[in-house]
Amino acid sequence: TACSSKYVLSQMHPMWQGPLAVPGGDRQSPIDIVVRKSVFDSKLKPLETEYDPQTCQQIWNNGYSFLVEYDDTTDKSTLKGGPLQDKFRLCQFHFHWGESNAWGSEHTVDRRLFPAELHLVHWNSDKYSLFEEAVMEDNGLAVIGVFLKVGKRHEGLQKLVDALPAIRHKDSIVEFTRFDPGCLLPANTDDYWTYHGSLTTPPLTESVTWIVMKQHIEVSHDQLAVFRSLLFTSAEEEVQKSMVNNFRVQQPLRGRTVRSSFT
Numbered sequence: 001t002a003c004s005s006k007y008v009l010s011q012m013h014p015m016w017q018g019p020l021a022v023p024g025g026d027r028q029s030p031i032d033i034v035v036r037k038s039v040f041d042s043k044l045k046p047l048e049t050e051y052d053p054q055t056c057q058q059i060w061n062n063g064y065s066f067l068v069e070y071d072d073t074t075d076k077s078t079l080k081g082g083p084l085q086d087k088f089r090l091c092q093f094h095f096h097w098g099e100s101n102a103w104g105s106e107h108t109v110d111r112r113l114f115p116a117e118l119h120l121v122h123w124n125s126d127k128y129s130l131f132e133e134a135v136m137e138d139n140g141l142a143v144i145g146v147f148l149k150v151g152k153r154h155e156g157l158q159k160l161v162d163a164l165p166a167i168r169h170k171d172s173i174v175e176f177t178r179f180d181p182g183c184l185l186p187a188n189t190d191d192y193w194t195y196h197g198s199l200t201t202p203p204l205t206e207s208v209t210w211i212v213m214k215q216h217i218e219v220s221h222d223q224l225a226v227f228r229s230l231l232f233t234s235a236e237e238e239v240q241k242s243m244v245n246n247f248r249v250q251q252p253l254r255g256r257t258v259r260s261s262f263t
């Protein structure tokens with residue numbers, strides 16, 4: 001589906017309607033979340049996710065991360081509530097991780113790094129009809145960020161981990177069905193931080209309402225090691241490069257306020 005980063009518009013694309021606060025903009029992501037500077041907002045609602053595992057389609061290596069893609073042609077897997085006014089459709093989820101357990105996340109909390117971060121990418125289906133349109137607009141995307149910590153094995157993640165050896169190289173893709181992304185959310189989804197930011201990979205458009213979960217999930221050391229067995233490089237390339245450290249560096253806050261749904 002078009003929501004994977006490979007199809008995200010580049011600045012050369014004819015649909016590109018002029019600069020939408022391109023890199024060096026004033027609402028880039030990721031950021032460090034300074035807990036004591038976040039502002040509690042009692043108007044923030046609990047998140048409402050309705051994910052249909054039947055809409056899960058494929059898993060593929062796009063040369064930067066691995067994406068699990070969902071059928072986003074209908075409102076079957078949706079996100080609403082939280083800081084959002086509209087209904088958003090899940091199009092894919094993916095992760096960012098490090099070469100060691102000491103780092104890997106894109107966001108940090110009081111400068112604390114996590115070994116990995118899950119991103120569930122949704123687009124505003126009340127206002128737009130395609131991901132490619134939404135990706136250009138202020139209120140176009142909503143991404144849920146969940147931190148991963150190394151600890152006990154995550155049973156729900158294992159089905160995904162078992163599929164990774166089949167997509168070791170860039171551009172490899174396999175069918176992947178009946179996966180409920182809800183199993184990757186922490187038990188408590190009422191406590192989160194939210195702020196206006198951007199995609200963390202090109203075209204870095206400033207169209208994302210970020211929802212970063214306060215509670216992390218745990219995965220085992222071995223499960224994370226399988227992430228690191230993926231390759232940035234395609235099967236044809238001579239030099240194989242391990243897919244690790246696929247995160248963007250932190251960006252300046254530029255006066256933005258990070259709101260919290262909890263005190």
Ligand SMILES: O=C1NC(=O)[C@@H](c2ccccc2)S1
Binds near residue numbers: 121
């Ligand atoms: O949260 C994000 N993580 C990424 O890799 C970026 C992205 C870019 C295009 C599509 C989906 C996601 S934005």
Ligand SMILES: [Zn+2]
Binds near residue numbers: 094095096119200
């Ligand atoms: Zn991401």
